[in-house]
Amino acid sequence: xxxxxxxxxxxxxxxxxxxxxxxxxxxxxxxxxxxxxxxxxxxxxxxxxxxxxxxxxxxxxxxxxxxxxxxxxxxxxxxxxxxxxxxxxxxxxxxxxxxxxxxxxxxxxxxxxxxxxxxxxxxxxxxxxxxxxxxxxxxxxxxxxxxxxxxxxxxxxxxxxxxxxxxxxxxxxxxxxxxxxxxxxxxxxxxxxxxxxxxxxxxxxxxxxxxxxxxxxxxxxxxxxxxxxxxxxxxxxxxxxxxxxxxxxxx
Numbered sequence: 001x002x003x004x005x006x007x008x009x010x011x012x013x014x015x016x017x018x019x020x021x022x023x024x025x026x027x028x029x030x031x032x033x034x035x036x037x038x039x040x041x042x043x044x045x046x047x048x049x050x051x052x053x054x055x056x057x058x059x060x061x062x063x064x065x066x067x068x069x070x071x072x073x074x075x076x077x078x079x080x081x082x083x084x085x086x087x088x089x090x091x092x093x094x095x096x097x098x099x100x101x102x103x104x105x106x107x108x109x110x111x112x113x114x115x116x117x118x119x120x121x122x123x124x125x126x127x128x129x130x131x132x133x134x135x136x137x138x139x140x141x142x143x144x145x146x147x148x149x150x151x152x153x154x155x156x157x158x159x160x161x162x163x164x165x166x167x168x169x170x171x172x173x174x175x176x177x178x179x180x181x182x183x184x185x186x187x188x189x190x191x192x193x194x195x196x197x198x199x200x201x202x203x204x205x206x207x208x209x210x211x212x213x214x215x216x217x218x219x220x221x222x223x224x225x226x227x228x229x230x231x232x233x234x235x236x237x238x239x240x241x242x243x244x245x246x247x248x249x250x251x
Contacts, residue, residue: 090240093158097237098123100154108147122160122238125151129168129188129231136173138187145195151235152199161206162196163236164189169227170214186211192233 098116101123105114113128132144140148155162166185178184189209197204219226 094118094123094160094237094239097154097158100157101125101151104150104154105147108150110147114147121242122236124237125235127233127235128228129166129233130228132192132233133188136175136178136184138178138184138191140191140195148192148195149199152196152202155196155237156199156201158237159206160240161208161238163238164193164196164207164209165234165236166192166209166211167216167230167232167234168214169230170217170221171227181213182211184211185213188233192235196235 095118098118102111102116105111105116105125108114110131113131115126117124117126127147131147132140134141166187166189168181168185170181173179173181173184178187186209189211193207193209196202197207214221214230217226217230218232219229221227221230
């Protein structure tokens with residue numbers, strides 16, 4: 001009996017030792033897995049950061065966005081940290097233009113439906129299409145024509161190219177004149193361009209147009225208020241460097 005108890009006690013001690021080794025091995029394995037995961041996450045973040053940096057560099061037409069070399073100037077659109085005199089003059093000119101356009105809009109009493117803002121492409125006037133056209137129509141109302149002419153007179157004070165873009169909401173349209181919202185948005189932009197072209201001292205080669213239909217909304221199309229925001233015509237006075245890309249920069 002004593003021998004049996006001794007054997008059982010010895011077996012218990014050996015089993016305890018083995019359990020300790022198994023627990024230790026499990027801990028080491030978990031630590032190894034933990035550090036592998038950390039390493040993988042670190043590599044993934046580096047790759048993502050590299051991809052984002054490359055995309056930004058391509059977008060701003062520069063060799064590098066981050067790093068030791070000077071990055072592109074988002075304000076001017078050119079590489080370097082300082083603007084040239086010509087670039088400064090252009091920025092000042094566009095700033096004055098923005099003020100004059102806002103004054104013309106305020107004078108017409110349309111500040112609630114027409115907005116003026118600056119972005120990396122230039123100065124943009126966004127007009128509520130409801131103010132310009134009847135539903136499903138691309139014919140400018142007399143008051144809308146007067147507003148476009150007023151804005152056109154302001155545009156004669158700068159030489160920059162002008163891009164007019166039409167947008168609609170997602171409500172389908174199927175008429176003999178406009179089989180789709182593309183045609184409607186493009187014709188609305190075309191009529192605004194034509195009206196601008198009739199303003200004295202505006203050269204037609206400064207003007208271009210596009211129709212995006214319902215495919216670039218700025219608000220939800222699920223509500224009436226959102227659809228109203230999406231129905232718009234934007235007049236964009238392009239910066240010189242942007243115009244060379246947007247219109248072709250040909251002779």
